[in-house]
Amino acid sequence: MVPLLSYIEACGNREAAFRFRGRDYLFSLSHGLFSSAGIDSGSRFLLKIFSNYLDNLAAVSAGRNKSDAAPFPTGEAPFTVLDAGCGAGVLGICAAGTLQDLASVNGPAGRTVLVRSQDRDELARVFTEYNARRNGLSEESLSVHSEPLLSGPGGWDLILCNIPAKAGLPVLEDFIRRSASVLKKDGRVFLVAVNTLADFFRFRIKSEASLLAEETGKEHSVFVYGANTAPEAAIGADHESGPLIFNEGFPRNHPFYIRNRNEYGMEDVSYRLDTVYGAPDFDSPGGAAQAAAKLAVKIKLAARLAADDTAGKALLIHDCGQGHFALWLVHYLAKARAVKAPAALPIVLSGRNILALASARAALSAARAALAASGSRPVTAPLIVPTADIYLDRERLGDGFGFIAYIPEIVPETNRGKTDWEALTQLAQPGSVVIAAMNSAEAERFDRKKTAAWRRLGDIKRNGFRALAYLRIE
Numbered sequence: 001m002v003p004l005l006s007y008i009e010a011c012g013n014r015e016a017a018f019r020f021r022g023r024d025y026l027f028s029l030s031h032g033l034f035s036s037a038g039i040d041s042g043s044r045f046l047l048k049i050f051s052n053y054l055d056n057l058a059a060v061s062a063g064r065n066k067s068d069a070a071p072f073p074t075g076e077a078p079f080t081v082l083d084a085g086c087g088a089g090v091l092g093i094c095a096a097g098t099l100q101d102l103a104s105v106n107g108p109a110g111r112t113v114l115v116r117s118q119d120r121d122e123l124a125r126v127f128t129e130y131n132a133r134r135n136g137l138s139e140e141s142l143s144v145h146s147e148p149l150l151s152g153p154g155g156w157d158l159i160l161c162n163i164p165a166k167a168g169l170p171v172l173e174d175f176i177r178r179s180a181s182v183l184k185k186d187g188r189v190f191l192v193a194v195n196t197l198a199d200f201f202r203f204r205i206k207s208e209a210s211l212l213a214e215e216t217g218k219e220h221s222v223f224v225y226g227a228n229t230a231p232e233a234a235i236g237a238d239h240e241s242g243p244l245i246f247n248e249g250f251p252r253n254h255p256f257y258i259r260n261r262n263e264y265g266m267e268d269v270s271y272r273l274d275t276v277y278g279a280p281d282f283d284s285p286g287g288a289a290q291a292a293a294k295l296a297v298k299i300k301l302a303a304r305l306a307a308d309d310t311a312g313k314a315l316l317i318h319d320c321g322q323g324h325f326a327l328w329l330v331h332y333l334a335k336a337r338a339v340k341a342p343a344a345l346p347i348v349l350s351g352r353n354i355l356a357l358a359s360a361r362a363a364l365s366a367a368r369a370a371l372a373a374s375g376s377r378p379v380t381a382p383l384i385v386p387t388a389d390i391y392l393d394r395e396r397l398g399d400g401f402g403f404i405a406y407i408p409e410i411v412p413e414t415n416r417g418k419t420d421w422e423a424l425t426q427l428a429q430p431g432s433v434v435i436a437a438m439n440s441a442e443a444e445r446f447d448r449k450k451t452a453a454w455r456r457l458g459d460i461k462r463n464g465f466r467a468l469a470y471l472r473i474e
Contacts (some may be wrong), residue, residue: 001393004130010389010419011123011411014038020094022049023101027088027131032123032352032411034087034164035463042220043090046192049215049222050160053190054098055458078157078187079103079113084149084179085167089128091160092333093117093135096142115142120278122146122386123411137410145384146354148254149175154182161187165197168277172197173204174256180209180227188212192222250358251276257355259283264324266293269335271327273363279356287465288407292437293328295460295467301352304433305403313402316427318390320409323349323360325437329405330364336369346380348389350397352409357384391419400429406436417449424463425453428472433457437467443445 004310011030016038018025029036033301035043078099083092096115103113115137117128124145132142145152150173151159159179163172179189188207189470193201198221205211205225251274252256259282260275266285275282281289296302319324326349333345347364349357387393390408404427408420424434434454435444443466450456450470457469 002395004126004133006392007123007126007388008130009415010392011414012127013413016272016416018094018473020088020384021054021098021101023094023097025090025093025097025135027090027093028127028134029088030123030127030393030411031413032409033121033127034061039090040162042192044196045217046091046160046162046190046222047094049192050095050190051098053224054102080156080184081113081115081160082150082152082156083115083117083214084159084161084175085117086128086144087124087162089117089124089144090314091162093129093132093137095158095160096132096137097135100141102126113141116152117142117144118147118149118357120146120148120353122354123388125386126388140185148257148355150178150182156182156188157184159183159187159191161189161193163193164278165194166278168257168259168431169200170256170258171277172200176201176204177208178232180225183227184208185197185227187226189225190222191225195219195221198399204362225339251362258359264327265414266290266324266328267294267297267332269328271331271363271367273322273324273327274359275322276355276359279301279320279322279353281321281324285328286321287463288437288439288467289319289321289324289328291460291462291465291467292405292407292435293332294324294462295435295437295458296329298460299433299458299469301403301435301469302333302435304337305333313400313429313432314348314398316348316350316397316401316404317360317407317409318350318387318405319355319356319360320351321407322356323363325405326360327363327367330367330371335444347382348385348397349382350385350390350393352386352388354384354386356386357386389416389419391416391423393428394423397427399427401427402429402432404428404432404434406434408438410438410442416446417446420446421449425451425472430472430474432472434470434472435467436470437465440464440466443468 008028012028013031014029016027018039081095086092092115099113125144129144209225209228211225215222257276258274259277263272349360364382385397453474454470455473457471460467
C-alpha cells in the first residue's frame with residue numbers, strides 16, 4: 001500500500017491550521033482540489049452555524065430550550081454523519097472531532113461516532129484520508145470513499161455538504177430530494193451554498209423536505225432541513241428513497257448526472273457518449289483528446305496494433321476528461337478492422353473522476369456488440385481504476401499494456417514529469433506505443449523528461465494543445 005504521505009508530497013501545496021470548538025486541526029491542501037489557499041469561507045460559515053446548533057442542542061439537553069427548531073429535538077447528539085463532497089475533508093473531520101468530544105462527555109454508553117466522507121475525485125479521497133489520520137481519527141471513526149453523492153448506507157443523523165454551484169442543477173435538485181430521504185427520523189442536513197443559488201435551494205427544499213432554518217451571510221447561505229413531513233403521495237410518484245448505488249447501471253440509473261447525450265466525432269470516426277456534470281469536455285471533445293486522435297491516425301496506430309502479436313496486450317486510457325478518446329479509439333480500431341484476433345481486447349480506464357470513468361465504461365459496454373459485428377476484436381467489459389497519481393497508483397493499474405493514452409489532469413505547481421515517465425515505463429511492455437496529450441506548455445516539460453527507454457514517433461500541435469507519440473524500445 002502506498003503511504004498517504006506520498007500523495008501529499010506529490011500533489012500538496014500548503015497546510016492550513018484551523019480551530020473549531022476547542023480543537024486544533026491541520027489540513028493539507030492541494031491545487032488540484034477546491035479551496036487550495038486555505039479553509040474556504042463557505043465551510044467556515046457552515047461550521048459556525050453547526051456550532052451554534054450544537055450549543056442549542058446542549059440547551060435542549062439541559063432543559064433550557066424546548067424549541068421545536070432545535071437541530072436534534074431528542075436532545076441526543078448525532079452519531080452517524082455523511083460528509084457529501086468532502087474535498088480535503090474539512091467538514092467531516094471537524095464534525096467527527098467535535099461529536100467524539102460530545103459523546104465522550106454525555107453520549108450513551110457503547111455508542112461511537114461514525115463519519116463517511118465521499119467525493120467523486122480520487123485525489124480528494126486520499127487527501128481526506130490523510131487529513132483524518134493526521135488529526136487523530138481512525139478508519140473506524142471516519143472512512144473515506146470515492147463515490148457519487150449520497151452513496152453508501154442510509155439512515156444518517158447528520159449530512160454536511162458544501163455543494164459546488166457547478167455541479168449542475170439536476171444534480172443539486174436530486175441531492176435535495178434524496179438527502180432528505182436517507183435521514184433518520186430526526187436527522188438533519190446542513191447545506192451551504194453561494195447566495196446566488198439561495199432562492200433555488202430555498203424553493204427546492206420547501207418542495208422536497210422540511211426547511212427548519214436558514215442563515216444568510218455575506219457570500220453564502222446555510223440551510224438546515226429534515227425529512228418531508230408530508231405524505232409520500234404528496235412528494236411525487238417519481239420520488240425514490242434510499243442511497244444512490246454506484247454500479248454497472250450508471251448512467252442509466254442515475255440520469256441526473258448526465259449533462260449531454262450525443263453523438264460525437266473526431267477524425268472521421270463517430271461514437272456515442274453520455275457526458276456528465278463535473279468533468280471537462282461535456283459538449284465536445286477537448287483539445288487534448290482531438291490532438292491525440294489526430295496523432296493516432298498520423299502514426300497509423302491501427303496498423304501498428306494489427307502488425308504486432310497483440311494477444312494479451314491490454315489498452316490503458318488514462319484520461320482527465322469525459323472519455324472521448326477511449327470511445328474514439330475503439331471505434332477507430334473497429335473501422336480500420338485493425339485487430340482481428342478472436343479474444344476480446346482488454347481495456348482499462350483510469351483517472352480521478354469516477355463519474356466520468358463510469359460514463360465512459362457504460363458507453364464502451366454499450367458499443368461492444370457493434371464492435372464485434374464489425375469484424376474487429378471487441379473490447380472486454382472495461383475495468384475502472386480510480387487513480388490519484390499514475391506513478392503512485394501504478395501497481396493498481398497492472399503492467400504489460402500494448403498501448404497507453406495518457407491525457408492527465410495536471411495539478412498546478414507540481415512537476416510530475418519524471419515520475420510519470422517511470423510509471424509509463426513500468427506499465428508498458430517493449431514495442432508498446434504511448435500517446436501523451438496535454439496543453440503545449442505541459443507537453444514541452446513532459447517531453448524533456450523522456451528517458452532512454454522511449455523513442456519519439458510523432459508530434460502534433462493543435463489550438464494550444466500538443467500530442468506526442470512514443471515507442472517503448474527497451
